[in-house]
Amino acid sequence: MNSMHYLYAAYIATWVIHGTYLAILLRKYSRVRKEMESLRK
Amino acid sequence: MKRGFPLLAIATALLLSFALYEALIAAPTEQTMGDVQRIFYYHVPSAWTAFVLFLVNFVCSVVYLIRRDTKSDILALVSAEVGVVFCTVVIVTGPIWARPVWGIWWAPGDIRLTTTLVLWLIYISYLMVRRLSTSGKTPVIAAVVAIFGALDVPLVYFSIWFFRTQHPSPVIGGGGSLDPRMAHVLLINWAAFLCLAWLLCWTRYELEVAQRKVEEAQALESMPEGSR
Numbered sequence: 001m002n003s004m005h006y007l008y009a010a011y012i013a014t015w016v017i018h019g020t021y022l023a024i025l026l027r028k029y030s031r032v033r034k035e036m037e038s039l040r041k
Numbered sequence: 042m043k044r045g046f047p048l049l050a051i052a053t054a055l056l057l058s059f060a061l062y063e064a065l066i067a068a069p070t071e072q073t074m075g076d077v078q079r080i081f082y083y084h085v086p087s088a089w090t091a092f093v094l095f096l097v098n099f100v101c102s103v104v105y106l107i108r109r110d111t112k113s114d115i116l117a118l119v120s121a122e123v124g125v126v127f128c129t130v131v132i133v134t135g136p137i138w139a140r141p142v143w144g145i146w147w148a149p150g151d152i153r154l155t156t157t158l159v160l161w162l163i164y165i166s167y168l169m170v171r172r173l174s175t176s177g178k179t180p181v182i183a184a185v186v187a188i189f190g191a192l193d194v195p196l197v198y199f200s201i202w203f204f205r206t207q208h209p210s211p212v213i214g215g216g217g218s219l220d221p222r223m224a225h226v227l228l229i230n231w232a233a234f235l236c237l238a239w240l241l242c243w244t245r246y247e248l249e250v251a252q253r254k255v256e257e258a259q260a261l262e263s264m265p266e267g268s269r
Contacts, residue, residue, distance in 0.1 A: 003074075003075055003076060003077040003141045004076055004077070006077050006080070006137050006138065006140060006141045007076055007077050007079055007080055009137050010080040010083060010084070010133075010134040010137040010138060011061075011065075011080075011083060013130075013133045013134060013137065014083050014087070014130050014133075014134060017126060017129050017130050017133065018126065018130075018237070021123075021126045021241070022241075025241075025244055025245060025248060028248055028252070029248055032248060032251050032252050032255055035255045035259070036251070036255055039255065039258050039259065039262070
């Protein structure tokens with residue numbers, strides 16, 4: 001494997017990890033928002 | 042969310058883009074390792090950011106044990122969670138860098154690698170305790186775990202100063218020599234990751250506050266009319 005592939009793999013892995021965490025936060029946010037709305041009703 | 046949040050989000054996005062350009066294009070190519078050395082600009086700042094977050098977690102845990110205030114408890118939880126994200130980046134990018142340079146993905150028994158893995162496992166355990174424990178004492182138990190966990194941070198950092206390992210010596214301090222242009226790019230990337238960590242902590246903090254309010258309201262609602 002070309003050493004450039006390792007470089008790209010490391011950078012992509014970093015952003016996949018941050019992106020996954022951000023997606024988890026967004027899912028949590030939408031769940032909390034739904035719960036807030038159901039409490040208001 | 043407060044007014045500063047969008048400003049911080051824009052500043053972080055700009056800084057991260059600039060830091061990426063500096064790391065991949067502007068930084069000089071290292072003579073021995075070649076371009077793969079550029080992993081350094083993500084690997085090292087992620088480790089430093091994780092250390093800062095675990096330090097915040099330690100301070101907040103101590104403050105919580107003294108004052109028992111909700112704010113310190115939430116800050117401790119948030120910093121540990123975001124710290125684990127950055128520590129995961131370190132654990133993943135390390136082997137990807139090691140394979141073309143050392144010829145192996147992992148050096149079993151290497152003190153820096155082992156202590157970093159232990160640090161990650163300690164904070165994963167901390168988050169498990171917070172998530173799975175139903176005891177009213179969970180924040181206290183978690184704070185004690187965090188204080189013990191923080192003891193591993195100096196061990197990780199100083200391990201390469203006191204032991205000969207496969208992992209290279211420190212590049213800043215400890216007798217390491219780093220090209221000033223490389224040091225400049227390294228610091229820009231660290232600043233960008235610190236901004237990202239701040240943004241993630243802020244988002245997670247607001248989310249945790251909202252979640253606790255919802256849980257309180259749900260608990261109140263489930264109580265019989267007379268006992269509220």
